[in-house]
Amino acid sequence: MSKPYNTKLAEDAYKALLSTLPLTDEGVERTPSRAAKAFGELTKGYHTKIEDVIGQGVFPYKGDGIVHVRGLEICSMCEHHLLPFIGTCAITYIPDKKILGLSKLKRISEVYARRLQVQERLTEQIAEAIDKFIKPKGVLVVVRSVHLCMKMRGVCEADPETSTVAARGEFARNEGLRIQYYNDSQPKPRL
Structure with missing residues (x-):
């Protein structure tokens, strides 16, 4: 088992980071504590x-039959810049003697999304977990x-969408x- 999240250590790190800025606003006084707690939530997949x-x-x-669930929200953190990437996940599998409860598909994707990630690895980890636990005839994951x-740094591109695919069986x-x-993995507009 991994070592437990150390909120105090994270809070101290945020204090050090914020000390590099000329901040005078009292509104940021409790920011290190709030940020440390938030970072713990954003990385709870490690635990x-x-x-x-x-x-x-x-x-x-x-x-x-075939099980196809799309529009599962993904919120993760880029391991290179500690900035979020947000989107959707579609999971499709062909059962072979076993199925997963539908909510488990969301929970599996959430465990891996709540880690510092690259989207390519996240997609593979979701597919691998489904393949391991129910051994379907095939699994397809599209993120x-x-x-x-x-969007916020570097190239500052307005709306770049990245798609990654993992296919098994x-x-x-x-x-x-x-x-x-893959073509049916795009979520339908919400009403």
């Missing part, structure tokens, strides 16, 4: 086991997001199936 979030959420299955490190072998569900 969460996939086995615990799946729990009893694996069920027997007989059939030949689409906007990285604030591209039947989705890796069958290009037509992969393309079909």
Whole structure:
């Protein structure tokens, strides 16, 4: 198990960081404490086991259907700049004797998103976890997001969307199936 999150150490680090700025506003007096707590929440995936979030959420299955869930919100932190990337995740799998409770798909993606990440690895980790726990005939994960490190610094691009794909089993072998569900991974507009 990883070492526990040290809020006091994080708070001291934020104090040191803020001391590099000519701040005089009393409004930032409690910022190190608030930021340390927020950083703990944003990185709680390091202290969460996939086995615990799946729990009893694996069920027997007989059939030949496909499970497709899209529009799962992803909020993560770029490990290179400590800035957020925000978007959606679509997960599609072809069951083989087992299915996951639908909420478990969100919980799996959340564990990996709540770590310092690169989007490519996040996408692979989600696919790998599903493949490991229920051994489906195939799994496809598509993550689409906007990285604030591209919007707020460096190139300052207005709305760059990055898509990453991880395919296993039947989705890796069958290009037509992969393309079909990749194209259907975009979330529908909310009403």
